[in-house]
Amino acid sequence: MTRVLSGVVASSLFLVCASGALAQQPPAQQQPQAPPMTNLQVYPKDTPRPEIVTTMQGFVQALGVQASGGCGYCHEGQAPQFNFASDAKPTKIVARKMILMAREITAKLPEVTSKPAAEVARMRCATCHRGVAIPKLLPDVLTDTAAKSGVAAAIEQYRALRKQYYGAQSYDFSEPALVALGNQLSAANKPDDALAFLQLNTEFYPNSAPTYAAMGQAYTRKNDKDSAIKNLEKAVQLDPNNQQAKRQLEQLKSSK
Numbered sequence: 001m002t003r004v005l006s007g008v009v010a011s012s013l014f015l016v017c018a019s020g021a022l023a024q025q026p027p028a029q030q031q032p033q034a035p036p037m038t039n040l041q042v043y044p045k046d047t048p049r050p051e052i053v054t055t056m057q058g059f060v061q062a063l064g065v066q067a068s069g070g071c072g073y074c075h076e077g078q079a080p081q082f083n084f085a086s087d088a089k090p091t092k093i094v095a096r097k098m099i100l101m102a103r104e105i106t107a108k109l110p111e112v113t114s115k116p117a118a119e120v121a122r123m124r125c126a127t128c129h130r131g132v133a134i135p136k137l138l139p140d141v142l143t144d145t146a147a148k149s150g151v152a153a154a155i156e157q158y159r160a161l162r163k164q165y166y167g168a169q170s171y172d173f174s175e176p177a178l179v180a181l182g183n184q185l186s187a188a189n190k191p192d193d194a195l196a197f198l199q200l201n202t203e204f205y206p207n208s209a210p211t212y213a214a215m216g217q218a219y220t221r222k223n224d225k226d227s228a229i230k231n232l233e234k235a236v237q238l239d240p241n242n243q244q245a246k247r248q249l250e251q252l253k254s255s256k
């Protein structure tokens with residue numbers, strides 16, 4: 001990004017110098033250095049270069065690839081010697097199809113929503129990507145890792161992602177996110193995985209009644225009534241208005 005921006009600044013400086021030297025210089029030397037664009041297949045071929053570059057900077061931002069190559073995530077070569085016209089990188093081919101896909105979705109929205117075309121939201125890259133190249137939601141990222149490499153690896157991944165992305169729009173690190181994942185795993189009869197993620201949530205949200213209530217659910221699944229009761233009591237203690245936890249607690253105690 002920085003390199004690109006300084007490239008833009010450098011070429012506008014070049015133009016200023018060139019016009020100052022207009023009287024002495026032969027016309028050939030007034031040409032800016034950027035070569036003409038030769039391989040636009042989706043955007044109109046006569047799109048001004050600065051417009052293309054601005055769009056491209058938007059791609060880098062939307063996919064969050066500043067630290068993984070920037071322009072080089074899709075373009076062949078090394079900064080500042082990119083071969084922008086080349087289609088050698090598969091990511092560029094995908095991106096071109098993504099531009100068309102986003103347009104198709106936007107074009108369908110008026111019919112789907114019965115709204116005038118001018119009023120529907122535009123599908124932008126960031127609408128889906130939110131600053132990541134493979135825009136998976138956090139619960140999917142974690143359950144995929146848990147399935148592949150175990151729940152401990154998924155928990156490490158949560159910590160690393162949280163460190164990297166906290167405060168960005170990429171992943172939901174809010175209190176309910178891991179509660180939802182925990183409940184989902186309990187429902188899928190994976191109470192141990194559920195407990196691992198819920199325990200993790202208490203590190204960041206130590207007073208989270210819904211987290212303890214969800215742990216109560218997970219222990220109930222495991223038929224560990226004592227632990228279920230302990231966690232539901234903690235949930236009710238933290239939030240005396242949690243009627244559901246209260247009811248479950250009464251049920252468990254009466255069935256003991």
Ligand code: HEC
Binds near residue numbers: 038057096
């Ligand atoms: C997510 C992938 C992606 C990233 C990142 C990306 N580009 Fe592109 N770029 C494309 C695609 C796709 C095209 C082709 C558009 C078309 O076919 O109309 C393109 C075309 C171009 C072109 C026109 C090349 C030609 O001669 O036809 C230029 C110039 C360009 N990009 C510059 C940049 C710059 C500068 C950056 C970094 C700020 C960048 N791109 C980042 C996907 C990307």
Ligand code: HEC
Binds near residue numbers: 094095
């Ligand atoms: C409707 C949602 C959606 C929109 C809009 C969208 N993308 Fe994607 N994009 C995805 C998904 C989902 C994937 C991941 C596919 C997969 O699992 O490999 C993806 C993958 C990609 C990849 C491949 C990344 C990699 O490392 O393999 C590129 C490049 C890409 N998108 C570029 C773009 C660009 C540029 C735009 C805007 C013009 C865009 N996308 C708009 C959903 C979207």
